[in-house]
Amino acid sequence: MTASPSASPSNAPDPTTEQPGLTPEARRAVIVVLVGAVLAFLDATIVNVALDSLSSALHSSLRTIQWVVTAYLLAQAAVLPMTGWAARKVGARRLYVASLLLFTLASVACGLVDSAWALIAARTVQGIGGGMMIPAGQIILVTAAGPQGLARVMGAVGIPMVLTPVFGPTVGGLLLDHAGWQWIFLINLPLGVAGLALALRLLPADRRGEDPGPLDTAGLVLVSLGMVGITFGLSQAGGDHGLGSVEVLGPFLAGLVLTAGFVLRALRARHPLLDVRLYRDRLFGSASFVTFVFGAATYGGMILMPLYYQVVRHEDASTTGLLLAPQGIGAAVAMGLSSRLFEKIGSVTCVIGAAVSVVASVPFVLIGADTSYWLLGLAMVVRGLGIGLSVMPAMTAAFQALDPGQINDATPQLNVAQRVGGSMGTAVFVVVLQQHLAGGTTPADQATAFGTTFWWVFGTAVLAVLPTLLMAAVERRRRQDTGSAGNSARTAVDGVGTA
Structure with missing residues (x-):
């Protein structure tokens, strides 16, 4: 089934309707999927601070060790598109459990290897597990929550998405300093075992669904x-x-x-393999574009401040992680607010978040070599608020635009949009930064290079405002059409009754 402009207007939030709380089934799903989300997003960031240590410990060049990160990303990119078909074929619960088990076993293998290429191979397997785990978990959540509880469950599981890139480097630095590089992978074992136990105990058995047909x-x-x-x-x-x-x-x-x-x-x-006709739905299409652009602005921008603290201010990895904490705190607060705000005003939440992100980007374009840490911390809190009010509400709006049978196709496509957006933003911002850092020898010159690069982040944030406005306009029109259709139906019924 394909989406149409009038496919599911009733899914749009109604400010006059009080939204019920989450069902017990949805709460259990949130608990289970949170563990998997923490594992996947933490592991994507925690390794970044360990590359130099891995290069020394495994007697390999930094260029080779870089594949520890690259292989993980490539494996995720390769398996993401087939998660919708796989969820239909074996069930979302079975797929989630299998991918979490694979991720955990591969993590143990990563911690036990003694060569660079063995580690790269284990990370590839780990990426396959992580690439399937997040979409499978989202399918479980969306199904359990239903349209009315969707904003709250997406807000809950969005917290690790914005917190782990901030705290991951700190955790990685502490483990490297006090436990050894193996534990940046072995730490996943107890978390993975706990996640598997919770999934098997709390998630209901998969219902018999539609036949997905042969694999394309x-x-x-x-x-x-x-x-x-x-x-x-x-x-x-x-x-x-x-x-x-x-x-x-x-x-x-x-x-x-x-x-x-x-x-x-x-x-x-x-x-x-995937129903690309979903993009004919203007609400889903605009929400997907918001997800893509905010992936670029969020994940691309996240790489700059750690580099600023280390290159310009000469802070170590652990201190850098603590200095990044205000952004995570702001995002976590916004995630808690965004679900309730979305239930009241719908996609206007994303417009507010996008505007906040634009304002929050201004202090960073003015950054200097001796900018107050307090000022940077305050700006990062505001930036975190903008991220939290935008990212998950956009995905929530995308899911609410669809019928339940379309969720399996939508989930991997939204994840791909976010992942590719993040990769593009990171690539562009790093290249711009390197070009402006070249020849800069003083902290002032280096700080100027970061400020120039943040103009690109500012431009991306401005670009993100446009699709949020479109998304809010489409949602408003659907609500009006639904109200008009309801009034027409009531008038017809009243006319029959009078006759």
Whole structure:
């Protein structure tokens, strides 16, 4: 089934209707999925601070060790597109448990290896588990919560999404200093075991669903290679290669061509791997674009402040993590507020969050070598508020635009949008920063380079405002159409009764 402009207008929040709390089933789903979300997002950031230590411990070059990060990202990109089909085939609960088990076992393997390439292989398997775990968990949540509880469950599980990139480097630094590099992976074992026990105990058995049909193998090859090409090309930027280099543009453009080929095939195939016709729904399409742009602004921007503290202010990894904490605190507070605010005013929440993000970006373009840590902390709290009021409400709006049967197709596509947006933002901002850092020897010169790069973050934040306005306008029109249809129906019934 494809979405249409009038497919599910009743899903839009009604400010006059009091929203009920979460059902017990939805609360249990939140508890389970939170554990998996913490694992996946923490592991994506905690390794970044350990690359130099891994290079020394495993007697390998930093260029080789960089594949510990790259292989994880590529594996996630390759499996994300097939999670919707897999969830239909085996059930979302079974897929979640299997991916969490795979992630946990691969984490143990990462902590036991004694060579760089063995670690890269184990990280690839870990990426496969993590790439399936997050979408499977979201499918479980959306199904358990239903339209009325969707904002609250998305707000709850969004907290680790914004907190772990902030606290991950701190945890990684502490483990490196006091336990050894193996424990940045072995720490996942107790968390994974707890998550598996909770999933098996609290999640209801999968209901028999629709037959997903045969696996679209050709489509899977096209989109997986496309995602890998895009991700790999972007990951090459920021090292020794610029955005216009063959090493970046070659795989990136090849990935775009393959992805375009997948889209054309999906529009004609009887059983496509993903239903790309969902983008015909203007609310889903605009919400997806918001997710993409905020992925770029959020995850791309997150890489700059840690580098500023370490390059310009010469702080260590642990101190840097603590200095980043205000942004996580602001985001966590906003996540708690965003669900209730979304239930009252709908997608206008995203407009407010986008505007706050624009305002919060201003202090960073003025950053200097001796800018007060208190001022930076306050600005980061406000920036966190903007992120928390935008990211998950946009995904919530996207899910509410659809019928329940379309969730399995929507979830991996939203995750891909966010992941690719984050990769593109990171690549662009790092390249811009490197270009302006070149030749800068004094802290003042280096701080100026960061301020110039933050103008790009500011521009991305401004760009994010436009689709949030469109999203709010589409949602408002649907609510008005629903009200008009309801009034017409009541008038017709009254007329019959009078006759």
